Amino acid sequence: MRRQLSIAFILSVFAAAVGAQSIDYDPRRAVELRPCDDQRYRGRTEQARTCYMKLLESNTPIVQAEAAWALGDIKRANEIFRNTVQNNERAVQPRVRWARLFLQTHQYSDAAQVFSEALRVFPNDVHAKLGLAGVYAERFEGQARPLVDEALKVDGDLIEAHLLSASMDLEEGKLEDAGKALDRAMRLVSKEKLPPLEVYALRASLEMSRGNSPDQWVERILDYNPRYGAVYEQLAHFEIMRRRYKEATALLRQAVEVQPDLWSAHAELGSNLLRLGNVEEARTHLQAAYSGDPYSPTTVNSLRLLDRIGEFSVSVDPVTIAQDTYEVQLRLHKKEAEVLRPYVLSLTARSIESFTQRYGFKLREPVTVEMYPDHDDFAVRVAALPGIGLLGVTFGYVVAMDSPSGRAPGDFHWGSTLWHEMAHVFTLEATDHHVPRWLSEGISVFEEWRTGPTPGVAVPPETIAALDKKQFLPIAELDSGFIRPSYPNQVQISYMQSGLVCLFIEQRWGFEQLGVLLRQFDGKRSTAAAIEATFKIAPAAFDKEFDTFVRTRFANVLANFSEWQQQQQTARQALQKERWSDVVEPARRAVALYPENVGGDSAHLMLARALDKLNRRPDAIVALEDYRRAGGWDPTALKELARWLDEAGRASDATDVLVSLNYADPLNAELHSQLGERLLTAGRAEEAFREFQALLALNTLDQAPAHFGMARALRELGDQSGSRRHLLDALATAPHYKPAQALLLQMIEERT
Incomplete structure (x- = not known):
């Protein structure tokens, strides 16, 4: 030992x-x-x-x-x-x-x-x-x-137990429970004549959480110990938990002012300044933390990340929506910035336009989007936040997320992730960061389903199982499912439950009421109070109606969950043995019972493959289109769908499917090449130019086709000089490239 x-x-x-x-x-x-x-x-x-x-x-x-x-x-x-x-x-x-x-x-x-x-x-x-x-x-x-x-x-007289309970209550927004625990702790501290510092610090945090000033408690603490910077550090902790990063920064500055050798506060201040995009000041405080605590993993990793900041390129672009202009800053790794930039900028602009209209809030500051090709760098960027399996995080006007190259193709849909995070920008800023976690996450999931690049109410089996076991939380306690999960997968299930709550609100009271609920959160109102004020019913009644809604929506699969699992298994086993006829009926039954399952084991995909193998291509196309409408986006499946649509004479639909793949697999040279040609043929020269530009940026071995494609796209757009330049670049790369030679000859004849 x-x-x-x-x-x-x-x-x-x-x-x-x-x-x-x-x-x-x-x-x-x-x-x-x-x-x-x-x-x-x-x-x-x-x-x-x-x-x-x-x-x-x-x-x-x-x-x-x-x-x-x-x-x-x-x-x-x-x-x-x-x-x-x-x-x-x-x-x-x-x-x-x-x-x-x-x-x-x-x-x-x-x-x-x-x-x-x-x-x-x-x-x-x-x-x-x-x-x-x-x-x-x-x-x-x-x-x-x-x-x-x-x-x-x-x-029952354990002071530490009451303090720990109060701290967790504060993190989960259970303010009344926190107050009761602190009352008990204070009585015991006074009785035992022990230092009251931790009780006072949590009292200060409680007052702040209620929207009141914590000053009276801070003054008591500093009277007792003038060097107790930890009170400000603790206040900052709860502000960070509520994603109020600007307020946390001000508190952390006070912490290091009161106690300059409080290295943990310097480190947290540095991390928080990074969240706000203040890179150089963040470096100053991280270096200060390192000077006193040179082996803190968080500090060391953050400084190492900052040492690689030169590997990223920064671009600033204006985005005009209606009569307003917004500024979008992109921080992308140099090795992929030229490929990703047009797609990231376009999707960010679309999200700003959509959410401005839907939630009636205009952004007041520039938005920054950062993408990390190394997931470990992204993890360092967002260190110290609760949550598992994160793909992206929003710090107010700063969005940080995995780059498409940070994971294998098909592992995640970067477009939906960015859409999700941009929804957070609006819900956080519209409420001055007072929105509870469940509602911000719920709206983001809801918007993925309703307006994002992969529309469709996609709900995984784990959520259905949790619903069947009655593991959904009451609306007033839903935040705790994100912060301190009590069973496996509860965080992900809480995402889904929150999205379904927003879907319920939309269908029960209308979409406008979702915005009304969002605006209830001003720092002084709890979830329970906001629900009652918005919908004029008690939270318990809301929970009851929501439960009826989800159980009605998923009635088929809930009543036949064992059958669905059996049909899935039967179809899968037949598929593995290539007994295509035996796949169709169980897969079709599984889809009928549970169409919202569009994960990797989706019955939609098994059904489509079997129907195609049985030479029932039209039915196979219908199966994949149903899959896509339900929110499915597997790149391999959608490429297959595009090929089938082409063969069925539906070239325009096939092109739209391939365009959507840029938000799942944007670093695929073959996709950009194929799309560029298709879009040119369809008369969509501006989009074609973007595809050939991406192909060129991918720096493939044979760049002549990319230059040739850009030459033709620019020619269609009326940029003759740009067209000639890229045409000559194509011939410089491949002097005997006959299509380029022919176009050059045509351009010379036209000038003559």
Whole structure:
């Protein structure tokens, strides 16, 4: 059981100022430490240091370890805790404290393992349970609450349990529950005459969450400890949770002003400035954080990302919609910027036009869209936000997302992702970032279904299973499904539930009422109050009507879920054995039961393939068109559909299908070449030019066809000089390229 803190963390924390540990409410803490603790909690750094230094000579190993920890000597503290545990396999308190050392140094897996070991020694140790709950809370995992509840059942006077409960309540927007937990914590702190700093800080956060000023609590904190910058850092944390990044930035500036050596606040300030697109100032604070904590993974990774900022190109384009002009800034990697830029700009402009009209809000600042070909870079860009499987994130007027090259073709639809994130820009800014997470995500999903590049109400089987198990959350608690999931896939299911809520509102009260609901959120109104004010019904009645709506909409698959699964399996097995006739009926039945399933195992796709193999091409086309209307976008399937449509004499429809593939597979040279030719033939020269421009930017081995295509497109657009230039470039690349020779001869004859 030899376990060692990494050298990186040892070195990083060694130089930290006294005061890095949070207040310890464990009554088992050695009495010798408490005078030193009091000096630390009061912000008397030198007096605390002197006091802890004396305790390094204590005869009690755990006191030595705690003193070394408080002084920033993490290596020594770690060694003492480890030796103490090895010498006494039944020791619980040293294990709990050792685990907290891991927790503070962000080594969550090790912390969880050591807390679990303590619980194996003594299953009812409430402080080990609370420590493990703290790990889960840091990771935004649903197991945190049950552990806190278990601990409180054993001992209702656990201050830390009430504080942890209040913190999670605040993150989930349960303000009344947070207030009650803080009332209990305050009574206990006063009774035990313990430092009230953490209670005050959460009180300040509660007031801020209610839309009130937190100043009275901040003043009490600074009266108690003038160097307690952590209060501003904590206030910023809750603002970031609500995606109020500008407000968080102001608070983090105050944190480092009050406590200049609060390296975590410098790091968070740097990250937050990046979210706002303020690159150079972000670098300054990240470097400051690095100077005090050179091995923090978040800081190091962010600085490494900034070191590669030169690999990205930045373009600024005006977008005119009606009588208004908006500015769009694109930050794209140089290796793909020329290919992606026209498509990203066009889709961004379309989204601005659509959402401005639908939600009656005009953007007040330029929009920035960033795309990262390396998913790890994107992950660093959005670090510290809750959520799993992220494809994109919106920070107000800044959208960051994976580039199409960041994932394999067919893994994600970048066009729908951008559309989703642009909807966030509007819902966040229209409400001054007060919109709850569920509604912002719900509108984004709803707009993907209604107005995005892949329209169709696509709902995966996991959502149907959750609905069948009655796992959908009440509307007033829906945010918690995003923040602290309690079962696998709950985050993704909460996305779907939120989208379905918006669909329900549209169909029950009309689309306009969705905008009315959005505008209810002004920072002082809860989801429950907004629902009641907008629809004149209680949240419980809303939940009941919504439940009826979704169960009616999905009645077929809910009533026959086992049959649907069986039909899917039967069709799949027949497909694998190429028994095409045996595929058709089970696949058709599966589609009838559950048309909204358009994932990789969609019965739509199995049905289309089988019908084609049976020489029933017209029926196969219908099957794929149904799939596409339901929201399906698999590139391979749509290419097949385009080929079939061509063979059926529907060239225009085939071209439209291929154009849509640019929002799923835009780095495909063959697609751009084929589209360019088709669009030229159809008289769509401007679109054809864009395709040949993308083909040229992909830098294929044979660039002559791309130059030749651009020459013809520019000729159709009336740009004769540009046409000649690209024609000559085509011949310079391939002197014997006969189509280019023929066009050059024609142009010479025309001039003569």
